[in-house]
Amino acid sequence: MEWIPIVFATFKVLVLGAGMFFAIKWHYDQGQKEREMDKRAVLRAGGKVAAVFVLSLLGLGLVTFAVARMLGLDLSIP
Template sequence: METLITLRTSLARHSTGTFCLIDRRRFSSNNPPLPHFEIEEIMDWVPVFLLTFKLLVLAIGMFFAIKWHYDQGKKSGVPANERRTVLRAGGMVSAVFVLGILMLGFLTFSLGKTLGLDLTLP
């Protein structure tokens, strides 16, 4: 027979040293729920997983988009010299874009530090 246990609201110490409120009214002794601090630790990894998944999906999509356009260019019979010129121009545009993003990030962090913002990672 499964026994049910009743608990009152209690404080639990989090791994970071802070306290969080745990309210477990009734739970089964065979399958107790996860405490809030364990759920919070799991939830800390959700953005990491989602960002990794998003970058992976975008990278695969970009690969197939470039491959499709490259194959379409081969079908149309564009000369190799013209194709090289277009690829070189596309590479230069990509390099300028990446450099612009890096400069914008550097300027943003510089401005944030100048304004006294705490930009340290947790």
């Protein structure tokens, strides 16, 4: 059995695990520091993120549709 995949998979799990731990810890510490954050500001920021996500999803769908049409794929609904 090859040892390289075992070493790389173990390294990947350790690095991703450490990264997740420190990301969660940093976000928790930021939440404790900024308890007084305005709810309207949070909702406004969340709305902006959701709008950007929907617009990017729509753009990706349109680009995918255009490329599929350009390649001559059948896009009719049965």
